[in-house]
Amino acid sequence: MPKLNNISEIRRYFHRNEEPIYFVSATNFNLLGIDEWSKNFKYICYLDCYDGKHPNVFCPTEQPHSEFQSIEDINNYLLQHKEVVDLVKRRGGKPKFVFLMFDEETERLVKELGGEVWFPKAKLRTKCDNKIETVRIGNKAGVPSVPNVLAEVKSYEDLRNTCEKAGIGHDLVLQSAFGDSGHTTFFIKSEADFRKHEHEIVGEGEIKIMKRIDCRGSAIEACATSQGTIVGPLMTELVGFKELTPYRGGWCGNEIFATAFPPKARQKARDLTFKFGEQLRKQGYRGYFELDFLIDKKTGDLWLGELNPRITGCSSMTNHAAFAHADAPLFLFHLLEFSKAQFKLDVDELNARWADPNMIDSWSQMVIKYTEDNVDIITEAPPTGIYKMREDGSVVFDRFDYHRRAVESESEAFFLRIQKPGDFRYEGADLGILVTRGRSMTNGFKLNERAKRWIHGIKSQFQARPLPEVTAGPELSDPAFKIL
16 A cells, blocks of 8 residues: 555545444543544444444443453453444454553453454553653653652651652652552641551552642643654643542543643643653554643643553543644544554644644533432433523533534533433442533633533433432442543
């Protein structure tokens, strides 16, 4: 096949793609819309957020299974499901699979299906995903982390001594090597704080011990290709809002907004992300990844927060931005990298174009979790589609759609329903994702009034009944993983 020499040829290549490509996950949220850029791209999902109305989402009939402990468990269940196996065989070809999360068992199951995983090996991804290793990769790349020390912690006294030597004070943020945001990040200022989390810190191996800074959270996605690292836009992060999540410090959404950060900060983040991507390439990693940057409110300094060597909860924002429609979504370059197609790209020119504020339009997404400390059973849930906000602030369903671009104005929003009638509703459960035009935060990075009305309007459309008295109820008060 001739070498692909420009964006137009890359787009045409995927428009005519004959190889079946599957995104297997709990929902299709992370790669929403990619099926419209690549022929033969299908979603295999555990949850049907669309009640059977999405043409490229396949949800097999649920069969008895062990309790899921991770996204990997869900994917491995799906790959062994007879209806999924039949679908993959019926469609033929040499199937390619992409995932939000996967492990060695997933790789084995894909091989059994005669397919290929279009991501770096699980072993390499796990190594890079380790927060301790991320600091080391960043140091090699010249991408600084918040002043920190990496060390095992044996006791509070030991922690104080370690911090004295490192000169990072005693107002600290500790992170263990793996875990979801909000679950494995600990804010320690006193012995009492330490005692509260001691069982999650001591005996956990090396811990990342950081000086606590007053900062803004931000996220940026990129793709390491053979032609260089392609960098997306810098996004804000919504973190810890009690209307959205019960977890302090927990991620709960993003905004994409051209001037959310000063031009200097945006360019610095892009430069550091490019450097990090080039270092990842040296270590054998290629494809999609995401970096969190912490921006110091006082100094404007940028510090590396963490690496997610995969697609993430903000991938949907990246892949629907104006630049993605003008050229191609970032994930298409990930597919290209693994396709074995020969291609030539002027990455510097592409990155310069994507840095132009005119390439960014303003959108926001909010991940709405159940925030009350009880368990009940959902009896009514708002369907996926487009909602309108009336002048009195109330929210009503307007029409079904699975395109967020169908949102016409800031008085409309796209809601992707996750939990449905019959599901248990528990503290931390994902109810759904709300996508709006415009910002959901103020310039001071607080939820704005419009966002609060949207959240209340959607939440109030969920109805539930208590558990029967004779039912002890599932142990769902501390869910082990998030599904997005």
